[in-house]
Amino acid sequence: MKGYKLLIPFALAALFGISVYMAMNANVEEQQKYMQYLEAARSYRSQGILVDAEKNYKMALGENPSFALYMEIGEFYQESVQNELVREWADVMLKEFPKQAGAYEFALNHYTAQCDYAMCFRIYDTFGKRGLASEAVDNLMKEIKYTFFFRDQYEDVGVFSGGLCAVRSNGLWGYVGEDGSKIITQKYSAAGPFFGEVAPVTDQEGGMYYIDTAGNKKLSVDGIANLSALGPFYNELLSACSDGVWNFYDREGNLLFGGYEDCSAMGNGYGAVNRDGKWGLIDGAGKEVIPLTHEGIVMDEKGVACRNDRVFLVDGYGYYLADCQGNLISQTRYDDARLFYDGTYAAVKSGDKWGFIDKDGNTVLEPAYEDARSFSGGMAAVRYGGKWGLIDSGFEMAVAPQFDEVRDVNGLGCVFVREGEHWMLLKFYRNNH
Numbered sequence: 001m002k003g004y005k006l007l008i009p010f011a012l013a014a015l016f017g018i019s020v021y022m023a024m025n026a027n028v029e030e031q032q033k034y035m036q037y038l039e040a041a042r043s044y045r046s047q048g049i050l051v052d053a054e055k056n057y058k059m060a061l062g063e064n065p066s067f068a069l070y071m072e073i074g075e076f077y078q079e080s081v082q083n084e085l086v087r088e089w090a091d092v093m094l095k096e097f098p099k100q101a102g103a104y105e106f107a108l109n110h111y112t113a114q115c116d117y118a119m120c121f122r123i124y125d126t127f128g129k130r131g132l133a134s135e136a137v138d139n140l141m142k143e144i145k146y147t148f149f150f151r152d153q154y155e156d157v158g159v160f161s162g163g164l165c166a167v168r169s170n171g172l173w174g175y176v177g178e179d180g181s182k183i184i185t186q187k188y189s190a191a192g193p194f195f196g197e198v199a200p201v202t203d204q205e206g207g208m209y210y211i212d213t214a215g216n217k218k219l220s221v222d223g224i225a226n227l228s229a230l231g232p233f234y235n236e237l238l239s240a241c242s243d244g245v246w247n248f249y250d251r252e253g254n255l256l257f258g259g260y261e262d263c264s265a266m267g268n269g270y271g272a273v274n275r276d277g278k279w280g281l282i283d284g285a286g287k288e289v290i291p292l293t294h295e296g297i298v299m300d301e302k303g304v305a306c307r308n309d310r311v312f313l314v315d316g317y318g319y320y321l322a323d324c325q326g327n328l329i330s331q332t333r334y335d336d337a338r339l340f341y342d343g344t345y346a347a348v349k350s351g352d353k354w355g356f357i358d359k360d361g362n363t364v365l366e367p368a369y370e371d372a373r374s375f376s377g378g379m380a381a382v383r384y385g386g387k388w389g390l391i392d393s394g395f396e397m398a399v400a401p402q403f404d405e406v407r408d409v410n411g412l413g414c415v416f417v418r419e420g421e422h423w424m425l426l427k428f429y430r431n432n433h
Helices: 002-047 050-063 067-079 083-096 101-113 117-129 135-143
Strands: 148-154 164-169 172-177 182-191 198-203 208-212 217-220 227-234 237-242 245-249 255-260 270-275 278-283 288-294 311-315 318-322 346-350 353-357 363-369 379-384 387-392 397-403 414-419 422-428
Touching: 002 050, 002 067, 050 067, 067 083, 067 101, 083 101, 101 117, 101 135, 117 135, 148 164, 164 182, 198 227, 208 227, 255 270, 270 288, 278 311, 288 311, 346 363, 363 379, 379 397, 397 414
Parallel strands: none
Antiparallel strands: 148 422, 164 172, 172 182, 182 198, 198 208, 208 217, 227 237, 237 245, 245 255, 270 278, 278 288, 311 318, 346 353, 353 363, 379 387, 387 397, 414 422
């Protein structure tokens, strides 16, 4: 019995050695098969025999499913211009190798070539969410960063405010959301911007009132006699023109103060008003905070004159930057100016060219454009060579000048542009995919 016990370790060792030998031999055979299939695939590929090349590639993949081989097969599909197979293979690679940056680079190269930019940005989102990094992938995305598409056509458009923009088709106005989706039916003869939750409209019978963001009548102004124009309702104040005079009222239509020849919206706590041909600024109680002694005050398309505690006032020497109490911010005079849209840069004109300044009056871009709008949504519309385009916050051209007119970019990276008689909503894929 003891002899048998002594033999067992030797037997086990022998069996282990045999198994190792067999495994090594099997690996060698598998490697040989892999190389045979791979060499055959490459040979058929060089001869343009695509079916046999694909067959042998797949057999090689069965022997050794490496990322390098997946990439080679993908390149084979690209080379043979089999776009549908390239797309399917890109999807397979992303599924099989979710942590390989090369798989994303392969997929992005394909979808970029197919101009499927929405898919590119979806893939890039996944790439970022998985915490991956690749200079090659980032460079690919830089090339398509400002690709865009269009949505719908309109005869005229207003300005985005409160997440909505008035649009006109067939002579009637309605509203769309920031992504261009129709929110309020086009049925008004006039439509103003939303402030807070309401906007002034005029119906087809000439009735004036305020609607909410669902298009429901929200606020009546029937108590104001001889009404000819209606301004925004904001911070419990509305402005209206009656008998040629602009006044401010509460929501019940009670007169609070007024007697102006013209006025802006009461936005951000202040409103620009005109009396006897001179402009100044008042607060929500009607108190003058900037005397009515100025030739003008710059207002934007929403009818706002003060934003980020900044106004542009006009005197006999030009346009200058001040705070909302009238204190001078900069001594520099401009030939024209546009109000700050956000806290970044405002467009100003010197001579016959437009540039940009910050809220402290510092020049951030010397005048270089034929016209310009202030920055909004990280971009600014500029006109060059008679056409409008868009620059980014680094003052690089994002969209080459090609449009007849451009509005301000909204929070979803969309902007209305005009070509000929039609306005269209330009949507950047990076924000809308």
